[in-house]
Amino acid sequence: MKTYLVPVDFSEAAFNAADFAAQLSHQSDVTTIILMNAYYISPYETMFPDPNMMMLRQEEIEEEAVDRINQLEKLKRKLTKEVKEGVQIQVRLNRSHLLRAVVDVVVQDKADMVIIGSIGNSTVREGSINIGSHVIKISKASPVPVIVVPPDYRYQPIDEAVIACDFKKVKETIPMEVLHKLLGKQAIKLLVVNIDATDNTGGKDAEQQAEETALHVMLKGFHPRYYYINTPNIISGILDFANEHKAQMVIALPHTYSFLQSILHNSISQQLAKNSTVPVLLLK
Template sequence: MSTYLVPVDFSKTADHAAKYAARLSFAMTNSKIILLNAYYVSEYESILPTPDLIVTTDVHIADEITRRLEALEKLKVKMLEINPKAEIDVYLTRETILRSIIERVNREEIELIIIGSNGKKAKDESDIGSNAIKISKSSPVPVLVVPPKADYQSIRKAILACDFKKVKEVIPMHALKNILSKHALELLVLNINSGDVIDLKEEHFLHEMLKDFSPAYHYADHPDAIKGIVKFAKNEEAQLIIALPKKYSFFESLLHESVSQKLTIKSHVPVLLLKD
């Protein structure tokens, strides 16, 4: 069974990611979705009043837990409207979102974490969207980041963005094979040349590593690597961009506010962050 973990905070960003997960589960047989909401109250909050002079009492906490559980059930109903046969579990934890995600992943076999990325107009809307990078860095399993305009499409073509540097150390082959073995998709490997000379030895290593998947190799010149990748994905009508974030520089820039228009606003393509 494929299990998808979807952290939610009841924002439009998170709801969109949850609905995307429901459509994905409809396309994938024998799958389960876990909706996770984290309600963490620090010691500081339980002692001192808020700016509105409200003290977080036990009664307040109990009321908030009830409200959140009801919101989780409402979201579950919306997802079942998309996929009536979906198996959906809801969980409310009292830890921080990051700790909650890691604990859930350690407790059961999660195949994929699905989160929404905030768009430019909603950059402060979702705490989860704002912490996409932190979640991705800490997650031991792949993370799929869904931009606001990304509607679910059957994955037929994926772009693997790679700079052909230290490919043996950078490419998470186990995770990549796991994804590609479950989807009959066309793989396009893209190198964006930002002025660096391609290392032919590294290029050969890459061809050997990926030969079982019969990918097509493409080379493009673009001063802005992210714009180049997004443009290529759009021209090729790809349904997915696969990022290899060994050092996270590429993924961080993808979701950084200053370049939000480059992917999370203009792109309709989700980004899969792979890790071994």
């Protein structure tokens, strides 16, 4: 995993995500971290006055752009002292909407991972925050995996990760190469948990349940531990499980179960942003 992209809106949540990326560099083979701020000015803002009869002048726009670059450079200097030796930090000011900016930088710079705070990253010039909305859009549109970092989370080396899925509905190949690249040579303990609102196990234990599925074959080389939990609230069940087992990350597989879909639903993403105490990795 060579390149991380970190969208930065200069909120505390964004700074925390940037710090997470810097610390994660010590655990992966990343070589470049891109700090990107999206600064979009509608043409109408330069043509028509706002309610206070004020119009944006080109000089003001350019001054704001310079100020944003200076803030990115300041963050770069701070993170340079925290990253693994040899990791380069670059800054980008993208003059488009955040979603377009993220996708463009991922494609142009061949980024392997997007790391974003679970709140913030509004492109509104006044800095107002709409919890979860941009996270949802980025997670859906990003062509590469996304790590969502809670605002109060402080980086810990990833030793245990919870994989949330439905044992029986995993039919596609799990992109385990992403985990290899993310974690480098470090051995990680995988806790694979199936959480359902109804008990359909027929009395089988989790290992026995998993053995009958394609999931067991895919993960065999990683020697995971399997768990089967019944709870009416899937999201709370997974997050509670991660907290109880002191896991440092929750991993949502692509196109499986209702967990990923639930996270990308507005109301649930707000719950995740407010309540999750560990980062969530959304695989692609």
